[in-house]
Amino acid sequence: MILTKFVCKSAPKVIVNTRFITRFKNARTFASAIHNYKDESLKKLFDDLKYHELFQEKFHTQKYGLFRNEFLVDSSTGFQKLTDIVLRHSQRIVKDLLKTDGTNGKFIVAEFDRLSDLLCSVIDLCEFVRCAHTDEKIIAQSEDAYNRLFNFMNVLNTHRGLYDKIEQAVRIDKTQHQLGEEERIIADVFLMDFKKSAIDLEENKRKEFVTQSLKSATLGRKFFNNVVNRIQRYIKVPADELKGSNPFFSRTVLNEKGDHAYIPVNGQEGLHALINIANPSLRKKVYTESMYAKPDEIEVLESYLASKAELAAIVGKKSFADLQLSDKMVGNQDNVLEFLHTLASNNLRNVKSLSREVSRFKQQHLRLNELPTLDPWDRDFYLLRMKEAYARKLPSLHMNQSEIMCHMSVGTVMQGLSRLLNNLYGLRFEPATTWPGELWHPDVRKLHVYDDSGNVLGIVYCDLYARDGKGDGAAHFTIRSSRQLDESSSRDAELLGFHLDKRVSTDGSSYQLPVIVLSCNFDKSLSFAGRTCLHFWDVKTLFHEMGHAIHSIMGCTKYQNLAGTRCATDFVELPSILMEHFMSSPDVLPLYARHYLTDEPLKKEALENFIRMENLSSAFDNQRQVCLALVDQEYHSSNVIQPTFDSTKVYEEIINKWSGFNAVPNGAWQVQFGHLYGYSGTYYSYLFDSILANKVWSKLFAKRPLNREAGEKFLNAVLRWGGSRQPWLCLADALDDPRIAKGNHEVMETIGSWDLK
Numbered sequence: 001m002i003l004t005k006f007v008c009k010s011a012p013k014v015i016v017n018t019r020f021i022t023r024f025k026n027a028r029t030f031a032s033a034i035h036n037y038k039d040e041s042l043k044k045l046f047d048d049l050k051y052h053e054l055f056q057e058k059f060h061t062q063k064y065g066l067f068r069n070e071f072l073v074d075s076s077t078g079f080q081k082l083t084d085i086v087l088r089h090s091q092r093i094v095k096d097l098l099k100t101d102g103t104n105g106k107f108i109v110a111e112f113d114r115l116s117d118l119l120c121s122v123i124d125l126c127e128f129v130r131c132a133h134t135d136e137k138i139i140a141q142s143e144d145a146y147n148r149l150f151n152f153m154n155v156l157n158t159h160r161g162l163y164d165k166i167e168q169a170v171r172i173d174k175t176q177h178q179l180g181e182e183e184r185i186i187a188d189v190f191l192m193d194f195k196k197s198a199i200d201l202e203e204n205k206r207k208e209f210v211t212q213s214l215k216s217a218t219l220g221r222k223f224f225n226n227v228v229n230r231i232q233r234y235i236k237v238p239a240d241e242l243k244g245s246n247p248f249f250s251r252t253v254l255n256e257k258g259d260h261a262y263i264p265v266n267g268q269e270g271l272h273a274l275i276n277i278a279n280p281s282l283r284k285k286v287y288t289e290s291m292y293a294k295p296d297e298i299e300v301l302e303s304y305l306a307s308k309a310e311l312a313a314i315v316g317k318k319s320f321a322d323l324q325l326s327d328k329m330v331g332n333q334d335n336v337l338e339f340l341h342t343l344a345s346n347n348l349r350n351v352k353s354l355s356r357e358v359s360r361f362k363q364q365h366l367r368l369n370e371l372p373t374l375d376p377w378d379r380d381f382y383l384l385r386m387k388e389a390y391a392r393k394l395p396s397l398h399m400n401q402s403e404i405m406c407h408m409s410v411g412t413v414m415q416g417l418s419r420l421l422n423n424l425y426g427l428r429f430e431p432a433t434t435w436p437g438e439l440w441h442p443d444v445r446k447l448h449v450y451d452d453s454g455n456v457l458g459i460v461y462c463d464l465y466a467r468d469g470k471g472d473g474a475a476h477f478t479i480r481s482s483r484q485l486d487e488s489s490s491r492d493a494e495l496l497g498f499h500l501d502k503r504v505s506t507d508g509s510s511y512q513l514p515v516i517v518l519s520c521n522f523d524k525s526l527s528f529a530g531r532t533c534l535h536f537w538d539v540k541t542l543f544h545e546m547g548h549a550i551h552s553i554m555g556c557t558k559y560q561n562l563a564g565t566r567c568a569t570d571f572v573e574l575p576s577i578l579m580e581h582f583m584s585s586p587d588v589l590p591l592y593a594r595h596y597l598t599d600e601p602l603k604k605e606a607l608e609n610f611i612r613m614e615n616l617s618s619a620f621d622n623q624r625q626v627c628l629a630l631v632d633q634e635y636h637s638s639n640v641i642q643p644t645f646d647s648t649k650v651y652e653e654i655i656n657k658w659s660g661f662n663a664v665p666n667g668a669w670q671v672q673f674g675h676l677y678g679y680s681g682t683y684y685s686y687l688f689d690s691i692l693a694n695k696v697w698s699k700l701f702a703k704r705p706l707n708r709e710a711g712e713k714f715l716n717a718v719l720r721w722g723g724s725r726q727p728w729l730c731l732a733d734a735l736d737d738p739r740i741a742k743g744n745h746e747v748m749e750t751i752g753s754w755d756l757k
């Protein structure tokens with residue numbers, strides 16, 4: 001059974017001192033001189049503090065629950081009721097399935113999909129609530145619901161009777177060809193899931209698998225909670241250690257008396273310290289301290305990794321990676337390692353040359369005769385000096401960061417995204433009405449996605465700003481998928497208390513309207529005349545997440561298990577990374593970057609400068625990603641169950657060998673690597689899909705980005721299919737290169753030689 005949450009790696013960020021950008025929170029509002037575009041209301045929905053109230057059904061007497069789910073009206077019992085219904089109904093479906101004659105393949109596949117839909121509808125909702133909701137009681141309830149459903153799902157995954165039915169359907173289809181293409185793919189997915197769950201083994205082994213799976217899930221959540229709830233660490237130092245540092249930074253860390261400083265070491269704040277502290281020994285302290293882990297954090301991680309390896313061992317696989325990768329595009333771990341090692345050694349040359357360049361700034365700063373070694377705590381400090389020196393040589397814009405941001409209010413960017421999608425696929429966004437109780441926070445805005453015939457194709461909730469208790473980074477959640485509806489799936493949606501929004505396609509089939517949440521962590525306080533404005537890298541993140549949303553909306557399939565982003569996990573980032581290319585195109589810039597008062601488009605030099613600056617450090621950034629992908633592979637290899645396994649040592653070895661920098665001895669950064677939960681051996685996907693997206697961009701869009709013909713080509717080759725077509729076929733189709741369809745070792749080699757942007 002497939003869970004469908006995608007926590008995305010945020011777009012790589014250029015280090016800029018954002019804290020000191022002039023803010024105009026209280027500036028007076030000027031009368032807008034902008035033209036009255038048809039999509040003006042979309043812009044106002046995000047930029048005008050009051051405008052969204054026009055779309056609230058305030059006076060409606062009926063109360064609605066979260067996402068208009070009738071059970072979630074009552075926050076004290078909603079999840080419990082929903083879970084009871086799902087369990088009762090699922091048990092009935094299982095009973096009917098077991099009574100079914102195994103020759104009825106189509107019925108069996110459809111019922112399996114229903115079962116999976118029922119369970120995942122609520123499990124995915126629980127995951128979303130845990131990451132985004134603000135009400136502790138609802139979060140606790142959703143945790144209970146999650147655990148009950150997850151346990152039940154594990155029982156189903158090891159249910160011999162159910163396995164026999166799907167196995168029989170697949171076997172009979174081989175000779176009688178009773179299943180359609182989509183049914184065959186989905187039947188294989190279920191069969192593979194069963195095989196991953198010890199189904200071929202004896203009863204006691206299957207029970208062992210269920211117990212182990214639960215243990216692994218619990219440890220995984222414990223590990224992830226440790227990452228999310230990590231408390232910021234500070235080091236206390238005498239004020240004179242800050243001598244020569246950025247005075248603005250120093251002021252923020254000094255105590256009231258001004259004799260001591262408390263310096264944060266983790267996350268963005270820690271990075272901020274590293275780029276601003278001039279004293280190398282203090283930087284070293286900050287960097288070393290940022291690698292600190294409590295022994296129990298390491299223990300939780302290592303137990304989690306071991307539990308996954310033990311799970312794989314129960315089903316006869318040599319490692320968890322082996323279990324994970326067999327149904328991915330890459331096929332096996334050897335292919336992944338070959339791909340990553342090729343990438344790492346090609347890029348290491350760029351890392352070394354960049355290190356030499358950055359070292360010159362250290363040499364100059366410390367007035368040394370010889371070129372010094374660049375230590376890891378020097379990297380960000382001197383990289384910024386290099387960028388500043390480089391920026392002085394860039395074409396002069398006479399614009400500061402604030403002026404650039406004035407062109408990218410959230411409303412303008414959303415309007416630009418709508419215009420871009422209109423150019424490519426004939427889609428557009430419009431504000432949608434919200435009902436009492438439907439939203440989980442007042443900052444959330446609801447949109448309808450229309451096609452050019454005026455049909456609503458989907459619903460997108462935008463939860464864009466950071467707040468206490470909300471998960472870090474950006475994420476895309478599928479709350480309801482864009483599946484085809486028949487009598488039973490419509491009944492199920494109603495049974496679960498969801499408002500059944502649907503559309504009818506030209507061939508008369510009904511489809512459920514997909515419901516998507518885009519969650520970001522933008523700083524709401526960076527506002528100009530009441531409008532929150534974004535940095536380029538925020539815009540990039542938003543484009544990325546919108547790529548997932550459009551995939552979810554356009555990937556309409558017969559079965560929910562294959563809808564939208566429910567495709568191979570090493571293919572799913574292709575549409576979202578492709579959207580980052582659009583964001584970086586000077587042709588697209590005037591669509592999303594226009595001054596909030598004058599509507600003047602931003603000068604393209606501003607974007608070009610941003611890209612140049614971003615590319616300056618790309619050798620380091622890419623190598624960091626390759627190293628993390630290698631750590632992820634090593635942590636999901638068979639070595640983790642060896643008594644000698646030491647996650648800190650493995651991390652250290654990979655950093656020493658591939659990063660181009662020396663690792664901090666005993667530094668245990670790995671406990672902060674949250675992607676080990678969820679990605680589990682597939683972290684390479686982002687790099688892999690970056691290469692694929694780069695190729696698709698060059699082939700289809702680089703010359704003329706706003707090109708409907710190319711948009712349609714990508715839509716028909718990739719987006720429309722969701723997971724209902726082999727990804728290699730999608731790629732071959734998009735690139736007009738049938739050789740790629742084979743997806744074999746040779747093709748992997750070819751892809752290894754393509755450029756990583």
Ligand SMILES: [Zn+2]
Pocket residue numbers: 006007008009544548573576
């Ligand atoms: Zn993503």
